Amino acid sequence: MKYRVRVLALLFLLSIITYIDRVCISVAGPRMQSELGLDPRHWGYVVSAFTLSYAIFEIPSGAMADRTGARNVLTRIVLWWSIFTSLTGAVSNFFVLLFVRFCFGAGEAGAYPGSASAISRWFPARERARATGIVWMASRFGGALSPLLVVPIQQNFGWRMSFYVFGVMGLIWCLVWYWWYRNSPAEKPGVTTKEIQEIGGGAARSHHGMPWGEVLRNSNYWKILAMYHTYCWGSYFYLSWLHTYLQKGRGFTENEMAWASTAPFLCGATGNIVGGTVSDILVRHKGLKIGRRLVGCLGLALSGTMMLLTSQTESKLLTVVFLSLGYGFMDCMLPVAWAVCLDVGGKYAGAVSGSMNMAGQCGSFLTGLSFGYIVSAYNNNYNAPLPLMGTMLLISAFLFTRIDPTRPIVSGEDDHQQIPQAA
Numbered sequence: 001m002k003y004r005v006r007v008l009a010l011l012f013l014l015s016i017i018t019y020i021d022r023v024c025i026s027v028a029g030p031r032m033q034s035e036l037g038l039d040p041r042h043w044g045y046v047v048s049a050f051t052l053s054y055a056i057f058e059i060p061s062g063a064m065a066d067r068t069g070a071r072n073v074l075t076r077i078v079l080w081w082s083i084f085t086s087l088t089g090a091v092s093n094f095f096v097l098l099f100v101r102f103c104f105g106a107g108e109a110g111a112y113p114g115s116a117s118a119i120s121r122w123f124p125a126r127e128r129a130r131a132t133g134i135v136w137m138a139s140r141f142g143g144a145l146s147p148l149l150v151v152p153i154q155q156n157f158g159w160r161m162s163f164y165v166f167g168v169m170g171l172i173w174c175l176v177w178y179w180w181y182r183n184s185p186a187e188k189p190g191v192t193t194k195e196i197q198e199i200g201g202g203a204a205r206s207h208h209g210m211p212w213g214e215v216l217r218n219s220n221y222w223k224i225l226a227m228y229h230t231y232c233w234g235s236y237f238y239l240s241w242l243h244t245y246l247q248k249g250r251g252f253t254e255n256e257m258a259w260a261s262t263a264p265f266l267c268g269a270t271g272n273i274v275g276g277t278v279s280d281i282l283v284r285h286k287g288l289k290i291g292r293r294l295v296g297c298l299g300l301a302l303s304g305t306m307m308l309l310t311s312q313t314e315s316k317l318l319t320v321v322f323l324s325l326g327y328g329f330m331d332c333m334l335p336v337a338w339a340v341c342l343d344v345g346g347k348y349a350g351a352v353s354g355s356m357n358m359a360g361q362c363g364s365f366l367t368g369l370s371f372g373y374i375v376s377a378y379n380n381n382y383n384a385p386l387p388l389m390g391t392m393l394l395i396s397a398f399l400f401t402r403i404d405p406t407r408p409i410v411s412g413e414d415d416h417q418q419i420p421q422a423a
Contacts (some may be wrong), residue, residue, distance in 0.1 A: 003191045004122045004199065006091045008131055010177055011115050012138040014078065017169050018111055020149070021085045021144030021335045022050075022239060025101070027150040027261070029244045030254070032097075035159070040380070042094055043371025047240035048365045053105035055361035061110020062354020063104040063210060065117040068349065069183025074114045078170045078177070080107030086167030089160035110350075112338070112357060117350035118142070120342050124200050126280060128342045133276020133335030137269045140331065144265035145241065147258040155254075172328050201290075210351040211410055220344060220407050221352070225359035227399040228337060231330070232363035233301060233392035234307055237385075238264055238327055249375075249382025250319055251403055262318045267328030275299060275332030279339065288343060288405050292336050294399040300334035302394030311386035330393070343405040352409055363392075 016257070025032070033043055065073040068335045084104040091097040115135055123131045153162040182188040184197050215221055237245075243261050246252040252260055275295050283291030306326030310319055338353055345352035378384035 002103060002195055003185065003188060006371070007118060007122045007181065008134060010173075010181065011118060011135050014111070014115065014173060014177070015138035016107065016142040016145070017078070017140040017166075018081075019239075020146050021081065021166050021170065022108070022380060023084070023146040024150055024162055026089065026161060026240055027147045027258075028154060030247050031154060031159045033244075036094060036097065038092075038210070040372035040375045042075075042372075043244070044369045045313045046094075046097055046101055047236075048051070048368035049101040050105035050108075051361045051364040051368060053102045054109045055358045055365060057106050057109035058113065058354040058361065059351060060354075061123045062113030062117070062350035062357075062397040063348075064185035064350075065110060065114040066210075066350035069121075070114045071178065071181050073110060074118075075174050077107060077109070077111050077114060078174050078387030081111075082170030082174070083107075085089055085170065086164050088166075109418075110354065113350045113354040116338055116341060116353040118181075120347070120349040120412045122199060125343065126197060129276040129283070129335050129339035130273075131276070132338045132342075133272045133274075133279075136276075136331065136338070137272035137336045138270035140265045140267075140272060140327075142265075143239070144262045144269065146358045147261050148189065149278040151254060184375045202266075210348045214411065215409055217407050218407075220404055221355070221409050223354075223399060223403045223408040224337075224340065224344075224356050227296075227396050227403060228356045229363040230358040230392045230399065231333070231337070232360035232394035233367050234303060234326075234389045235398075236331060236364035236367045237389055238268075238323075239373070241299075242323070243283035245382050246319075248315060248380075250341060252316070254395065260316075261319055264327040265322040267324040268331040269327040271331030272335055272389050276339070278332075279336045290407040292340050292343070293401055293403065296333040296336045296340075296403075297397050299329045299336075300393055300397035300400060303327070303330035303333075304390045307386055307390030307393060311383045311390065316393050337400075340403060340405045344407060344409045346408060346410065348410060 029043065032038070036127065038046065060078065061073065077106055081104055084100055084107055087096070087100050088104065091100055116132070119128055119131050119135070151164060184193045185199055242264070243257055246257045247254065279291050279295045282294060303326045306322045306329060310322040310326065313319060313322065335354065341353035341356055342349045352391045370388075374385040374388070375382055
């Protein structure tokens with residue numbers, strides 16, 4: 001087995017743990033709101049506190065992974081968020097919960113930019129969208145597993161116990177990652193010269209930080225940020241409000257919600273691997289621009305359409321179908337967007353992907369907050385925010401057509417010379 005496959009396996013497990021921990025609070029949401037006396041507006045602040053700190057620390061964490069490598073950075077990130085996952089189970093009121101979730105987001109920031117940095121060092125450009133798709137597919141498995149694991153724990157031991165249990169999982173991953181992983185193929189004993197050549201060198205990269213003056217003048221950079229910001233208006237609904245929406249907005253019981261909320265994440269997992277694989281195939285045969293743009297734009301447009309249809313149906317079955325298809329189509333885009341950061345970022349892939357994710361989490365923050373206010377303003381109508389989110393996804397689809405993955409963010413950082421560049 002090639003060593004880069006083993007690296008991908010560890011990143012796969014990391015992504016599962018990340019989303020089990022992240023989605024856990026959404027699944028526990030109805031019980032937590034009841035015990036702590038939180039209304040929709042309060043809950044909007046709770047789910048948004050995570051995204052605010054996550055956004056603030058994304059770029060520093062991603063840039064640190066570029067400079068020092070993903071070994072230390074991901075160990076620190078997972079250790080920190082595992083501690084605050086467990087502490088979530090100990091909160092006693094609204095303000096303590098806000099503080100803990102803010103710290104949780106600060107700790108988790110950089111997890112996916114760090115993974116992107118590792119992929120940029122361990123995978124050749126022609127394999128990156130598929131590798132990224134596998135990492136994001138794992139996140140959806142984590143999201144799918146979360147309600148199936150959390151609900152039985154909550155029913156038997158209370159919602160607090162679920163946070164204690166899941167916090168331990170990250171600590172185990174930290175030990176394995178730090179012991180086994182190395183920041184470049186050349187540093188890892190056992191990696192063959194042939195595999196290093198396939199990857200494209202494999203030497204550790206060092207630099208003094210991204211040249212922000214040049215980057216901020218690059219229109220491609222701003223298009224990537226705007227695309228991901230508008231995308232996260234739709235995406236964060238699934239991570240923050242889906243389980244409350246199904247129970248309080250659509251009348252699902254807790255057990256029905258556990259199974260119904262699993263379907264979108266399973267479709268998302270499928271979308272990630274399909275989108276990443278199709279993009280890499282198109283890149284090889286049609287060039288980088290078509291290979292990235294076509295999959296990203298189409299996935300976002302279809303997901304926005306599904307979100308709008310969800311807001312118009314009264315059927316429980318169609319609600320689950322539309323939401324599931326919407327997340328599946330949306331996630332066809334996800335590995336492509338992150339692969340674009342590797343395409344245009346070169347050795348600055350962590351900082352570029354961190355910038356993109358920061359912009360996205362700003363959208364997530366606004367989504368989490370506005371959802372609660374819109375629901376309250378429309379007399380607890382949980383369908384009312386969906387048209388806004390569907391529209392933002394359609395805007396994101398248009399913006400993806402304006403991104404040029406063949407144009408590096410920093411001059412001289414063209415990291416994909418070996419693949420075709422047909423328009």
